Amino acid sequence: MDSVLIVGGSVLSSTGVVSADVLIVGDRIERIGEGIKDETARVIDASGSWVGPGFVDVHTHLREPGQEWKEDIATGSAAGAAGGYTALVAMPNTDPAIDSGHLARFITGRGEEAGLVQVIPAGTLTMGRRGEQLAHLDDLWAAGVHMFSDDGDTVADAGLLRRAMEYIAQLGGVVSEHAIDPGLARGGHMHEGTVSSRLGMTGIPAIAEVSIVARDLALVELTGVTYHLQHVSTRGAVELLAAAKDRGLPVTAEVTPHHLAFDHQAAAATDASYKMMPPLRESDDVVAVREALKSGTIDMVATDHGPHASHEKDVPFEHAPFGVTGLEWAAAVVNSVDGLGLDQETFFDRMSLSPAALLGLADQGAPLTEGAVANVVVFDPGATWTPTETLSKSRNAPYFGKEYTGRVTATLYRGALTYEMESGR
Amino acid sequence: MQHLLSTEQMGRSEAESLLDDADGFLEVLDRPIPKVPALRGRTVATLFFEPSTRTRMSFERAAKALSADTLSFSPSGSSVSKGESLKDTVLTVQAMGADLAVVRHKAVGAPWRVAEWAQMRVVNGGDGAHQHPTQALLDALTIRRSLGGLDGLRIGIIGDIRYSRVARSNCFLFPTLGADVTLIAPPTLLPVDTEGWPVRHSSDLDAEIGSLDVVYLLRVQTERGGASVFPSLSEYVRRYGLTQRRFGMLKDEAVVLHPGPMNRGVEVSDVVADDPRCLVLDQVANGVAVRMAVLFRLLGGTSG
Numbered sequence: 001m002d003s004v005l006i007v008g009g010s011v012l013s014s015t016g017v018v019s020a021d022v023l024i025v026g027d028r029i030e031r032i033g034e035g036i037k038d039e040t041a042r043v044i045d046a047s048g049s050w051v052g053p054g055f056v057d058v059h060t061h062l063r064e065p066g067q068e069w070k071e072d073i074a075t076g077s078a079a080g081a082a083g084g085y086t087a088l089v090a091m092p093n094t095d096p097a098i099d100s101g102h103l104a105r106f107i108t109g110r111g112e113e114a115g116l117v118q119v120i121p122a123g124t125l126t127m128g129r130r131g132e133q134l135a136h137l138d139d140l141w142a143a144g145v146h147m148f149s150d151d152g153d154t155v156a157d158a159g160l161l162r163r164a165m166e167y168i169a170q171l172g173g174v175v176s177e178h179a180i181d182p183g184l185a186r187g188g189h190m191h192e193g194t195v196s197s198r199l200g201m202t203g204i205p206a207i208a209e210v211s212i213v214a215r216d217l218a219l220v221e222l223t224g225v226t227y228h229l230q231h232v233s234t235r236g237a238v239e240l241l242a243a244a245k246d247r248g249l250p251v252t253a254e255v256t257p258h259h260l261a262f263d264h265q266a267a268a269a270t271d272a273s274y275k276m277m278p279p280l281r282e283s284d285d286v287v288a289v290r291e292a293l294k295s296g297t298i299d300m301v302a303t304d305h306g307p308h309a310s311h312e313k314d315v316p317f318e319h320a321p322f323g324v325t326g327l328e329w330a331a332a333v334v335n336s337v338d339g340l341g342l343d344q345e346t347f348f349d350r351m352s353l354s355p356a357a358l359l360g361l362a363d364q365g366a367p368l369t370e371g372a373v374a375n376v377v378v379f380d381p382g383a384t385w386t387p388t389e390t391l392s393k394s395r396n397a398p399y400f401g402k403e404y405t406g407r408v409t410a411t412l413y414r415g416a417l418t419y420e421m422e423s424g425r
Numbered sequence: 426m427q428h429l430l431s432t433e434q435m436g437r438s439e440a441e442s443l444l445d446d447a448d449g450f451l452e453v454l455d456r457p458i459p460k461v462p463a464l465r466g467r468t469v470a471t472l473f474f475e476p477s478t479r480t481r482m483s484f485e486r487a488a489k490a491l492s493a494d495t496l497s498f499s500p501s502g503s504s505v506s507k508g509e510s511l512k513d514t515v516l517t518v519q520a521m522g523a524d525l526a527v528v529r530h531k532a533v534g535a536p537w538r539v540a541e542w543a544q545m546r547v548v549n550g551g552d553g554a555h556q557h558p559t560q561a562l563l564d565a566l567t568i569r570r571s572l573g574g575l576d577g578l579r580i581g582i583i584g585d586i587r588y589s590r591v592a593r594s595n596c597f598l599f600p601t602l603g604a605d606v607t608l609i610a611p612p613t614l615l616p617v618d619t620e621g622w623p624v625r626h627s628s629d630l631d632a633e634i635g636s637l638d639v640v641y642l643l644r645v646q647t648e649r650g651g652a653s654v655f656p657s658l659s660e661y662v663r664r665y666g667l668t669q670r671r672f673g674m675l676k677d678e679a680v681v682l683h684p685g686p687m688n689r690g691v692e693v694s695d696v697v698a699d700d701p702r703c704l705v706l707d708q709v710a711n712g713v714a715v716r717m718a719v720l721f722r723l724l725g726g727t728s729g
Contacts, residue, residue: 197616198433199533200554200593270534315511316532318553 001026004417005038006378006410009046012053012348014369022051024374027415032370042417044410046378052348054086054117054375054411055331056355056365058147058176059230059254059302061323062088062119064110065103066095071307071393073107076327077116078391079305081418083327084408086375087118087356087364092129093152099124101139108144116418118375120359122147122176125164131155134164141171146359149176151230152277154212156182162219169225174358176228177216179237180278184208189318191264191279199270201318204279210236217244220251228358229253231304233278235288242297252358254302255289257326257333258398260340262286266398272313272320273398276306290340293350300354303330307394325397329387331379333399335406344381352377374415383407428540428547429719431556432598440601444566446718447711454490454714464493467724470523472498472515472539473550474530479685480550480560483709484527487716493724496523511535512542519543525724528552546723554588559719560684561594563712565602567704568639570711571680576603579636583609583665584643584692587616587654591684592643596624609633610665613654614645630665634674642667642683642692658691665692672697680704 006022013020013032021036022029062076073090080088090107092098098107104121111119123140127133129150137148148168154177155161161175168175185208190196192203213229217240220227232238232253244251258276263283267274274280292298306323313320326333331351334340342350348367356365363373386403411419426439453461469488471481481497488495496518504514511530518526525546528536533553540547551557568575580599586592586608599606600623608615608626615626627633634640645661655661662668667681672694681693681703689695697703 192617194618194620197618198593198622200556200588200590200616201533203617270537311510314538316530316535316538318532318534319511 003038003041004044004412005036005041006044006046006051009049009051009378010344011051012344012367014367017344022368024412024415027373029368029370029372029374032368044378048382049378049380049409050344051376051378053352053365053368054377054413055084055351056087057085057303058089058300058355058358060088060090060305060327061307062090063307064094070309073110073119074114075391075393077111077114077119079327081116081411081413082391083329084331084377084379084411085117085327086411086413087120087361089120089122089147091149091151092122092124097124097129099127099135101136101143104140104143104145117413118364121145122149125150125155126160129153131157131160134167137167137171141173147174147176149178151178154178154180154182158215158219162223165219165223165225169223174226174228176230178230179209179212179216181208181212189275190267191281193264193282195264195268206234206236206281209234209278210240213237213240217249220249226250231256231259231278232289232298233259233281234285238288238292238297245297252299254300255293255298256302256304257330258324259289260337261333262398270317272317273324273396275317275320275322276324277322290337294340294342300350301330301334303327307392308396309394313396325390325392325394328390329399329404331408332404332406335381336404374412376412377408378410379406380409381406426722429558429723430536430547430549432558432561432594435598435601437601440598443562443718443722444569446721447566447714450714450717460490460492462492463721464491464724467493467524468496468522469493469525469527469720470496470498470518471527472518474500477529480529483712484550484716486713487720491717491720493720496521515539515543519545525720548719551590554590555593557590557594559716560591561598563708563715564595564682565598566711566715567682567708571704572638575599578604578638580604580639580641581607581609581633581637582641583630585614585645586610586643587614589643595641596622607633611655634671638676638679640667640675640679640681642681644686644688645692662691667693667697669694669696682708
């Protein structure tokens with residue numbers, strides 16, 4: 001059997017963070033300890049690096065089926081592996097939308113064919129994501145769907161969302177909400193504030209997010225469903241979230257790398273690499289989401305990896321679709337955020353443990369332990385580098401040409417090396 | 426100056442030297458043969474992706490008075506209606522030999538994209554509700570020729586400011602030239618956040634009108650992008666229209682400007698529109714001279 005020996009890293013293990021080698025044989029972690037010798041193993045030098053469970057992303061757009069010119073499950077998986085991920089949730093706003101069991105099984109199967117990460121389908125809340133009637137929630141659940149979302153749109157009809165929540169609560173699933181009021185956001189392309197006003201562009205106000213979060217939290221209190229708030233972008237939403245957690249509601253939240261890294265001034269030059277939904281907000285909002293990620297009010301990082309082809313993005317800002325890619329740089333961006341300074345345990349909690357717990361995944365997002373399936377990442381938190389390339393089909397990221405600190409050097413999925421940084425790249 | 430995209434960063438001396446040149450070109454336009462050979466052999470393309478007759482005609486008149494050749498593009502019946510991208514259209518026009526493109530587009534920032542993609546000089550002929558710099562220059566020229574200069578003048582810009590590229594261009598140029606600008610509109614037509622703008626704002630025209638030297642009216646519409654933005658035209662006229670009553674409240678020497686086309690009976694009463702202190706036709710004439718100055722600044726002295 002093939003074996004891999006990760007030497008000299010700082011290992012997040014079930015007994016805490018330890019300096020140790022990790023020997024992986026076949027698909028399992030064989031040993032964690034000091035001075036392991038294995039003449040036949042492929043050796044990965046992890047000195048100065050963090051070794052821990054592979055990252056888990058609860059929010060990606062892999063564009064298959066229906067928009068394979070932007071991305072497909074194989075290329076998205078490769079980008080994920082390069083970013084240190086071993087599990088990705090594929091959001092269901094594909095064409096067709098994932099509103100039925102057989103479609104969810106297709107996603108899982110395509111992920112297994114690619115074999116680079118575990119691809120987990122999310123299902124829609126409503127048929128065709130049209131916000132009119134409930135999707136085939138039971139069939140989706142039976143096909144392995146745990147997270148339900150009409151991502152890309154808020155469920156505008158609160159009565160329909162309530163029924164979806166009641167049904168999903170009974171199943172034990174998670175409702176994941178893209179929280180932006182469609183009326184308040186109508187016609188908007190960037191955050192409503194000084195930048196949009198000066199450009200004469202219609203804005204997407206912060207309250208478009210805050211008002212829906214307030215509504216949803218009231219529905220969570222009513223229905224008891226486990227609720228996950230996507231891509232938090234405003235201080236107002238952070239405050240509502242903190243209050244809901246204080247009251248003991250079953251609520252989690254994610255923040256994206258781009259909302260941690262940039263504010264709306266980045267969009268002032270109308271470069272569509274900075275166009276996404278929700279939009280980049282004020283600097284005070286950026287401070288709020290950073291603090292919330294550090295404190296745990298925001299539980300996890302999710303990329304909202306949203307590939308779009310160059311010909312779709314190299315157009316005037318208002319004509320470009322929303323979304324930026326992020327899988328390959330998320331860990332670097334999070335590690336580079338000014339003043340965040342997450343230690344190894346917190347970093348892995350936000351990147352791996354919390355998202356895996358939300359999804360109820362076995363074999364993912366757990367501190368490394370002997371005998372467990374080897375889903376492992378090696379991350380060098382001190383390495384500086386400047387992204388120039390991508391394994392995604394699309395290049396619509398705001399990170400190219402900027403320097404970041406922290407780099408994934410190797411990823412193993414079920415014991416197999418799915419990414420290894422070539423030296424000098 | 427390589428491109429003219431915005432008035433936001435334009436300095437006072439640069440603006441004044443363009444206005445000085447425009448004064449000179451007004452003399453040229455007054456000659457029996459109103460034409461000079463300054464841009465002979467150069468080609469100016471007007472790329473208007475949004476319907477416009479007046480601005481296009483003004484640019485074409487300016488180019489021809491400088492002896493430049495013109496290429497004209499409009500989206501209906503063109504490759505754009507067949508789905509060609511903006512980038513491909515622009516590169517195609519450049520390949521035909523255009524030296525300068527005047528770009529009008531409903532998307533904010535489109536002229537900046539064109540300037541990135543192409544090697545041509547670019548003049549922003551109006552992008553969305555963002556900028557329309559030659560309009561601001563012709564307005565400044567009109568005020569300067571009528572009142573002697575902008576220093577210390579009180580200028581009220583009234584109407585649909587939130588959705589107006591004319592207002593956004595004037596908001597920055599007029600203060601650069603020394604004027605004190607007040608934006609006057611109902612709250613739904615004021616920009617959401619004017620932090621950092623060199624202007625004041627008010628929703629009470631009657632309180633402001635007696636102190637104004639220049640009344641700058643904007644065209645209003647009840648609907649913007651399908652959203653209703655004020656209750657009705659009649660209610661607008663009552664609070665913000667330049668009626669004869671309000672015209673009578675103006676200082677004797679105050680003048681009225683409007684970028685056109687006017688809605689007579691809405692933002693301006695019929696009688697006021699025809700008053701000699703309403704300078705709409707001077708603006709149109711001055712527009713040709715200002716655009717000559719801009720084209721000459723961008724293309725004059727460059728090698729053919």
